[in-house]
Amino acid sequence: MASQVDIDNRFPITGALMLATLMNTLDSTIANVALPHMQGSLSASQDQITWVLTSYIIATAIMTPLSGWLSLKIGRKPMFLASIAGFTVASMLCGVAQNLPEMVIFRLIQGIAGASMMPLSQTVMLDIYPQRQIPQVMSIWSAAVIMGPIIGPALGGWITESLSWRWVFFINLPVGILAFAGCWLFMSHDGGGKERPFDFLGFGSLVTFVCSFQLMTDRGPSQDWFGSREIWIDAIIAAGAFWIFIVQTVTAKQPFFHRDLAKDRNFVACTVFGLFVGALLFSTTALLPTFMQNLLGYSALQSGYASMPRGVGSLCAFLCVPYLIPRIGARRVLAMGLVVAVIALYQMAHFDLSMTAMPIMTTGILQGFGVGLLFAPLNTLAYATLSPIHRTEGTIVNTMARSLGSSLGISMIIATLTSNTVVAHAALSSRFNCGDPVLIAGLPAAMNPCSATGSLEALNGEVTRQAAMLAYDSIFAWMAVGTLLLAPLLLLMRPPPPMRTLSHEEMAAAD
Numbered sequence: 001m002a003s004q005v006d007i008d009n010r011f012p013i014t015g016a017l018m019l020a021t022l023m024n025t026l027d028s029t030i031a032n033v034a035l036p037h038m039q040g041s042l043s044a045s046q047d048q049i050t051w052v053l054t055s056y057i058i059a060t061a062i063m064t065p066l067s068g069w070l071s072l073k074i075g076r077k078p079m080f081l082a083s084i085a086g087f088t089v090a091s092m093l094c095g096v097a098q099n100l101p102e103m104v105i106f107r108l109i110q111g112i113a114g115a116s117m118m119p120l121s122q123t124v125m126l127d128i129y130p131q132r133q134i135p136q137v138m139s140i141w142s143a144a145v146i147m148g149p150i151i152g153p154a155l156g157g158w159i160t161e162s163l164s165w166r167w168v169f170f171i172n173l174p175v176g177i178l179a180f181a182g183c184w185l186f187m188s189h190d191g192g193g194k195e196r197p198f199d200f201l202g203f204g205s206l207v208t209f210v211c212s213f214q215l216m217t218d219r220g221p222s223q224d225w226f227g228s229r230e231i232w233i234d235a236i237i238a239a240g241a242f243w244i245f246i247v248q249t250v251t252a253k254q255p256f257f258h259r260d261l262a263k264d265r266n267f268v269a270c271t272v273f274g275l276f277v278g279a280l281l282f283s284t285t286a287l288l289p290t291f292m293q294n295l296l297g298y299s300a301l302q303s304g305y306a307s308m309p310r311g312v313g314s315l316c317a318f319l320c321v322p323y324l325i326p327r328i329g330a331r332r333v334l335a336m337g338l339v340v341a342v343i344a345l346y347q348m349a350h351f352d353l354s355m356t357a358m359p360i361m362t363t364g365i366l367q368g369f370g371v372g373l374l375f376a377p378l379n380t381l382a383y384a385t386l387s388p389i390h391r392t393e394g395t396i397v398n399t400m401a402r403s404l405g406s407s408l409g410i411s412m413i414i415a416t417l418t419s420n421t422v423v424a425h426a427a428l429s430s431r432f433n434c435g436d437p438v439l440i441a442g443l444p445a446a447m448n449p450c451s452a453t454g455s456l457e458a459l460n461g462e463v464t465r466q467a468a469m470l471a472y473d474s475i476f477a478w479m480a481v482g483t484l485l486l487a488p489l490l491l492l493m494r495p496p497p498p499m500r501t502l503s504h505e506e507m508a509a510a511d
Helices: 004-008 010-041 051-074 076-095 100-114 117-128 131-162 172-186 200-219 229-251 265-282 284-294 300-328 330-348 358-382 388-430 437-442 456-484 487-492 504-510
Strands: none
Touching: 010 051, 010 076, 010 100, 010 117, 010 131, 010 172, 010 284, 010 300, 051 076, 051 100, 051 117, 051 200, 051 388, 076 100, 076 117, 076 172, 117 131, 117 388, 131 300, 131 358, 200 229, 200 388, 265 284, 265 358, 265 388, 265 456, 265 487, 284 300, 284 358, 284 388, 284 456, 300 330, 300 358, 330 358, 330 456, 330 487, 388 456
16 A cells, blocks of 8 residues: 555656656657668568567566566565666667667566566556546556657657667656656655565466467567477477466465456456457557558658557547546447457558558557557456455556567567468469560569560569558458457456445545
8 A cells, every 4th residue: 555655745656657657658669660770770680670579578578577576575666766777778778789689688678677667657556546536547647658659659750760760769868867756756665575475486487488489479480380390399388387387376375476366357357358459459559660661661750650640549538538437337438449449450451552641540540549448448447346455466467468468469460471471472473474464564664574674573572562561451350350359358347336425534534
């Protein structure tokens, strides 16, 4: 529970927590826009450059469970200060990285340092505000989460073109200093020393599972998947580690995650929901910048501007959610968010190479609005029936699930994109025939290898573009189907218990 000092300083603490959260989300969206520029500078292939994203996300997923135990052991304030300082220093190191291995290592450090920011900031805000203000507080906290996607793409594009992609990491320095100062000055020191026995076997098996599974999805496309001994080894290790983690959680006297979390139907349903939302919806923010810059020829700044409406749509949703939940219920708001997200993905499945930026921006607003409708209701429903003593662990598990879903989603989508592009390229190439007058008439002379001035390389480049476009469309279509299949989980979620009117004495005590 929060101390009276934290309650009295709730507003400056909220500001500091929102700055730390904004720094965390801003970094990911800025890096997305700069990926094509990093790819050339770091001499990486398309599948390798995504390690810049997945290494950060997977480090966050691994460290997030440990951050709860550490916050109890050393105290929330020291944990926050160490996280903000470590994240800021790691950002500076990312800005000076000279090759892909260095960048991946520094991004791992950045993910480890920043893992505790979002779950612990959410827990602190839940503790320092009274229960009746929780929906509004969660919307404010979610607004900080989404401000990164709003300003990140355009800011990242402008910095990349005006200065260098390295400055997208240096931008964290002033934000980190302000957040550190706010936590240092206004948060109380709880002393720590409250940890329960640490389950090293449970944590070790969980880390082994996450790392092995992520390595399998990252390396699969280049190693011919299960035609490779390496992928089989990764899969066997992941399966064995996951089995050990389940058995340890069920049988251990002090498991790494409290078993009461698995007994709460709302929490389990919302966590699974968040896992797939991370895989299906958040991964599009990593997919679209490369699509716009590599296929449509957009600059970093142009792709940043085209990505901004997604964040604006989410912000609009966050502003609506506090009024929608009390009137129609959290589950109906979730259902609305799913429907809007599916419509956006369906429209994205009809993208083509001749379109303007308008379809990207309109679908971005729709998808952003749909995702924005999911955040606060999920947080409200996940903790509606969960005991307050499990809030810290609950927020950690929830955040870890979303991070893991995002990381695996990016890896699997990039792998599918690569394989679908190859299949589509082969299918399109097989239809080319110099004797087809319709095909020949539709080709520019420079792309017609059957003519004297034609170039096979130019034709192959255009076929590759068309094949990639077909691959993107198929991925968006399957994402729409996958998002729609999340709807049955809504039936498992119970609405929050009705809140009774508090007396003046209880309101004073809560405040």
